Amino acid sequence: MTTDHSNSIAIVTGGCSGLGYATACVLREAGYRLAIFDLNEDAGQQRVEEFGAEFCQFFKVDVTNDTSVENAVAELAKGKLDIRLCVNCAGVAPAKRTLDREGEAMPLANFKSVIDINLVGTFNVARVAASAMAKNEPIGEANERGLIVNTASVAGYEGQIGQTAYAASKGGIIGLCLPMARDLAPLSIRVNTIAPGVMGTPMLLAMPDKVQDALVHNVQFPKRLGLPEEFGKLVLHMAGNAYLNGETVRLDGALRMPPK
Numbered sequence: 001m002t003t004d005h006s007n008s009i010a011i012v013t014g015g016c017s018g019l020g021y022a023t024a025c026v027l028r029e030a031g032y033r034l035a036i037f038d039l040n041e042d043a044g045q046q047r048v049e050e051f052g053a054e055f056c057q058f059f060k061v062d063v064t065n066d067t068s069v070e071n072a073v074a075e076l077a078k079g080k081l082d083i084r085l086c087v088n089c090a091g092v093a094p095a096k097r098t099l100d101r102e103g104e105a106m107p108l109a110n111f112k113s114v115i116d117i118n119l120v121g122t123f124n125v126a127r128v129a130a131s132a133m134a135k136n137e138p139i140g141e142a143n144e145r146g147l148i149v150n151t152a153s154v155a156g157y158e159g160q161i162g163q164t165a166y167a168a169s170k171g172g173i174i175g176l177c178l179p180m181a182r183d184l185a186p187l188s189i190r191v192n193t194i195a196p197g198v199m200g201t202p203m204l205l206a207m208p209d210k211v212q213d214a215l216v217h218n219v220q221f222p223k224r225l226g227l228p229e230e231f232g233k234l235v236l237h238m239a240g241n242a243y244l245n246g247e248t249v250r251l252d253g254a255l256r257m258p259p260k
């Protein structure tokens with residue numbers, strides 16, 4: 001897409017914290033106007049103050065609810081700017097084994113909740129954002145209308161013990177990428193996915209050093225946690241590389257996860 005993003009809106013789900021917030025920072029620096037979709041209203045208002053109300057809007061959005069997403073995108077579409085980028089970072093990562101130590105099965109509601117937030121929520125926002133993008137005028141040398149970037153995980157390939165629900169949700173996002181890209185190709189909308197490894201989000205950095213060291217052990221190079229801004233920079237690269245479509249990119253320092 002064009003390098004002038006001043007008239008472009010980037011939707012970032014889960015944009016108040018973690019990878020979503022880091023991505024929002026990178027995109028704002030690159031000139032995008034931001035629409036942050038999150039449930040945390042207090043943090044949302046802090047982000048608006050940080051980025052400036054003229055450059056950032058916050059919407060309290062439940063990504064699993066069709067009406068919540070549709071209303072937020074419809075409100076955005078009333079403005080004069082186009083929705084050109086959608087980055088889906090909202091998600092949860094609870095750990096729970098199929099059977100616990102007493103042999104009791106994981107409650108089905110736990111599994112369904114993770115699938116609903118991570119996989120269904122991603123598709124829900126992507127489908128509504130794509131509908132808005134389809135109305136955009138094509139821009140740039142490739143005559144693009146927009147880009148959707150979804151967030152998977154290396155767990156979608158090598159889920160660890162206790163990650164049945166999480167790995168299934170992220171594997172679903174990986175599987176979603178190519179067919180969605182094919183669905184939207186006639187409309188000049190691209191779809192890509194990022195599968196991050198162990199990233200140095202505030203939540204992970206709050207863990208004891210020995211836990212962090214154990215996570216880094218299987219990273220090949222660089223021998224460290226991933227930087228959240230590296231995720232944001234990959235999103236920005238995808239936005240500028242029109243031939244990158246239907247692809248899931250691992251961002252993991254050549255990490256392959258062990259069973260635990």
